[in-house]
Amino acid sequence: MTPIVLTMTWVAFLLGMAWYIAVLDGLWAAAREGRQPRAPLANPLYRCATILRQQSNLTEAPDLLNWRLAPALYAGLAGTGVALVPFSSASVLADLEVGIVWWGAVEALTVVVVFLHGWSANSQLGLIGAYRYVAIGLPVMLISMFVLIAAALPAESLAVPKIIESQHELWNVIRQPLGLPLFLLLGLSLSFRGPFNYADSADLADGTASEISGAARLVWEFARLAMLVATAAMAATVFLGGYLGPVLPGPLWLLLKTAVVLVLLVALSHLFARISPSRMLTLIWIVLMPLAFIDLVWAGLVAL
Amino acid sequence: MSVVDDMAFWIFALTAIVSGWRVFCTDSMVRASFLLLASFIAVGLIMLLLGAPYLGIATIFMMGVEMMVMALFMVMYMMNPAGLNPMVMVHQHRFSIGAGIAAFVGLAAVMLVTDFADNPVASDARVVTDLGKELLGDSMLIFETAGVTLLATMVASVILSSRSGRFGPADEGSVPPPLEPGGQPAGRLPEEGGGHGHHHH
Numbered sequence: 001m002t003p004i005v006l007t008m009t010w011v012a013f014l015l016g017m018a019w020y021i022a023v024l025d026g027l028w029a030a031a032r033e034g035r036q037p038r039a040p041l042a043n044p045l046y047r048c049a050t051i052l053r054q055q056s057n058l059t060e061a062p063d064l065l066n067w068r069l070a071p072a073l074y075a076g077l078a079g080t081g082v083a084l085v086p087f088s089s090a091s092v093l094a095d096l097e098v099g100i101v102w103w104g105a106v107e108a109l110t111v112v113v114v115f116l117h118g119w120s121a122n123s124q125l126g127l128i129g130a131y132r133y134v135a136i137g138l139p140v141m142l143i144s145m146f147v148l149i150a151a152a153l154p155a156e157s158l159a160v161p162k163i164i165e166s167q168h169e170l171w172n173v174i175r176q177p178l179g180l181p182l183f184l185l186l187g188l189s190l191s192f193r194g195p196f197n198y199a200d201s202a203d204l205a206d207g208t209a210s211e212i213s214g215a216a217r218l219v220w221e222f223a224r225l226a227m228l229v230a231t232a233a234m235a236a237t238v239f240l241g242g243y244l245g246p247v248l249p250g251p252l253w254l255l256l257k258t259a260v261v262l263v264l265l266v267a268l269s270h271l272f273a274r275i276s277p278s279r280m281l282t283l284i285w286i287v288l289m290p291l292a293f294i295d296l297v298w299a300g301l302v303a304l
Numbered sequence: 305m306s307v308v309d310d311m312a313f314w315i316f317a318l319t320a321i322v323s324g325w326r327v328f329c330t331d332s333m334v335r336a337s338f339l340l341l342a343s344f345i346a347v348g349l350i351m352l353l354l355g356a357p358y359l360g361i362a363t364i365f366m367m368g369v370e371m372m373v374m375a376l377f378m379v380m381y382m383m384n385p386a387g388l389n390p391m392v393m394v395h396q397h398r399f400s401i402g403a404g405i406a407a408f409v410g411l412a413a414v415m416l417v418t419d420f421a422d423n424p425v426a427s428d429a430r431v432v433t434d435l436g437k438e439l440l441g442d443s444m445l446i447f448e449t450a451g452v453t454l455l456a457t458m459v460a461s462v463i464l465s466s467r468s469g470r471f472g473p474a475d476e477g478s479v480p481p482p483l484e485p486g487g488q489p490a491g492r493l494p495e496e497g498g499g500h501g502h503h504h505h
Binding site: 063066096097098101102104105108109111112115116119131134138141158 | 335338362365369
């Protein structure tokens, strides 16, 4: 692909997949309430229009710079995450030798940006959401880094294309069975959905997003979807062989795998309840973190 | 080096210096932490330009986590709820001005005196692989000793500093300070017996 086509594919992938998640969410909500979904495909667009027509809100003495920047930075981080994903063997927007480390930086900066978003509004519910998010978001990030390092081991490289190449024989999801499930939790945490929604949950009246409306809210909600797209595309690439697959062209395989991972993520976010932050912290540090260690040791032993 | 690279270098260099300087002018611990993060990100991007991708991105990654944790811990251990209350970020003015000037002169002297290497690395050199071999080969003992020492220091300092809480020693049951000198502790007092069912007489 030429750079222009590649950039357009990247934009279309982000927007299209974000719309796809919104549609899935709408269908799920309708099914749960036992009603017929109304215009499920156009509904996300109506919602965009509705949000845009809202007056934008202002709190008393916010840190205006950080408050305005946070949604855009969050969306930008999601975009950089997707840029790491190769659409086929020769077409990747950010062909970095250390792609996995870059993804780690995206995760780390996401925690910073979400914290700043809640902190800068100068409102208590936002602040509580911000603190809770940091407490949960950082250890979940550690878990994801361990499973990603494990996935990089058989490839003997930190570059994402090399990790795909190493999966010609066997996908990482089979070679390292703990990796994908643990990585999916990161997706829920990075975009704070369902059981990992500690930043913008209903018990905090939307938490870090409790004070925003209008364009800022539109960008924020889009960024949450885009971040889920980025994690799903990364999961499909690192654990499910990315563009590898018979008959169909590479980009289509990536699209299909990402779509399947997203169905899984949407189901997880609607099926599981959120537990209190302190209990979730115990679960993360006592159960999930050791599982990530086992995954890493397993990968190391296999690589030996 | 192309013009784009040159421009990028100057933009990042300027960002690093200006945001580093603003750290000391802001009045909030959270802002100070993240201004420092901005400075480090700019330095990390300069390292990318210098052809050290692992070190550059690892700097951004590590500093992101570190500044986040630092901001949170500073707010936790200081009398400044949420870090939004204005607060002076500098102290020991005379000493710090002296230390600042000494450090600047020292580093500038090192920069002027040192004979920097001038042999550009070939573009196909496997710098990340070489770095990995170095860190986990000859330098492994130094690297691991430093890492474990830092971790032990962090754990120990948290344990030591968290005993004396804002409202008294943590292991004796902390009590909020009184609103008037010598008065009752502020806030709701724990009830006798403590259990449920005693409230409804």
